[in-house]
Amino acid sequence: MSVIVKNLTKIYGNQRAVDDISFTAKPGQILGFLGPNGAGKTTTMKILTCYLSQSEGTATVCGHDVAKDSLEVRRQVGYLPEHNPLYKDMYVREYLRFAASANKIGQPGKRIGELVEMTGLGREAHKQIGALSKGYRQRVGLAQAMLHDPKVLILDEPTSGLDPNQLAEIRALIKELGKEKTVIFSTHIMQEVQALCDRVIIIDRGRLVADDPIETLKRRL
Ligand code: ADP
Ligand code: ADP
Numbered sequence: 001m002s003v004i005v006k007n008l009t010k011i012y013g014n015q016r017a018v019d020d021i022s023f024t025a026k027p028g029q030i031l032g033f034l035g036p037n038g039a040g041k042t043t044t045m046k047i048l049t050c051y052l053s054q055s056e057g058t059a060t061v062c063g064h065d066v067a068k069d070s071l072e073v074r075r076q077v078g079y080l081p082e083h084n085p086l087y088k089d090m091y092v093r094e095y096l097r098f099a100a101s102a103n104k105i106g107q108p109g110k111r112i113g114e115l116v117e118m119t120g121l122g123r124e125a126h127k128q129i130g131a132l133s134k135g136y137r138q139r140v141g142l143a144q145a146m147l148h149d150p151k152v153l154i155l156d157e158p159t160s161g162l163d164p165n166q167l168a169e170i171r172a173l174i175k176e177l178g179k180e181k182t183v184i185f186s187t188h189i190m191q192e193v194q195a196l197c198d199r200v201i202i203i204d205r206g207r208l209v210a211d212d213p214i215e216t217l218k219r220r221l
Helices: 041-048 070-076 092-102 108-118 122-128 133-146 164-178 190-196 215-221
Strands: 004-010 015-025 029-033 056-061 077-080 151-157 182-187 201-202 205-213
Touching: 004 041, 015 029, 015 041, 015 056, 015 182, 015 201, 029 041, 029 164, 029 190, 041 056, 041 151, 041 182, 070 077, 077 190, 092 108, 092 133, 092 151, 092 164, 108 133, 133 151, 133 164, 164 182, 164 190, 182 190, 190 215, 201 215
Parallel strands: 015 205, 029 182, 029 201, 077 151, 151 182
Antiparallel strands: 004 015, 004 056, 201 205
């Protein structure tokens, strides 16, 4: 259930957007990906979810090579993109049913019920997506990412732009998910990794500049 990245590189033109990074993410652990805008976080996450191919290096998800076995990798991975393109005119349950059928999920009604409960969508689940606050839209995105009960969750800036109440609840939800799954999430905010992570990777201009348990990072601050 681990994610193992070795010497991963992504080159755009003459820019090394991701430059020779290696790390491992393990089950029951929340790995934070900390770095400023443009550091290479999204690019790395898109390689791990098979939306982009790498230029060099390797990555495996639960033993499956992202470059060779994208179907199996996608079966193991739930992805919450930073700018999640939700259909604003759809009702929450309708959208989740649509996503479930696109992913050939059996018994979608039951699964959607569980996820509405788990993500705390509650009464908001009866609304149209366009009527939801950012925090509730993130819950829809998390529910969508969880539909096929993936072993690995890859969350791109899941807590950015949330108000304090929503922030606390979404953090708690991610923390809970991290007990069983391998969670990788990105942020440009130090407090987020402090609040959530077991381990932190710091990435800057494509380079990995630190890879430490959270305690080590806290001692340095
Ligand atoms: P982050 O998620 O950390 O903000 P990104 O992975 O989005 O960083 O981007 C890393 C770098 O790669 C940035 O300099 C960005 O402009 C560049 N980049 C990302 N995607 C492309 C692309 N499709 N073509 C060219 N450059 C890209
Ligand atoms: P995010 O905000 O999710 O990190 P970006 O805004 O960096 O994503 O990028 C949005 C899309 O544009 C992505 O598909 C990314 O690969 C692409 N992109 C980002 N930077 C560039 C760039 N400099 N040139 C071309 N495409 C880019």
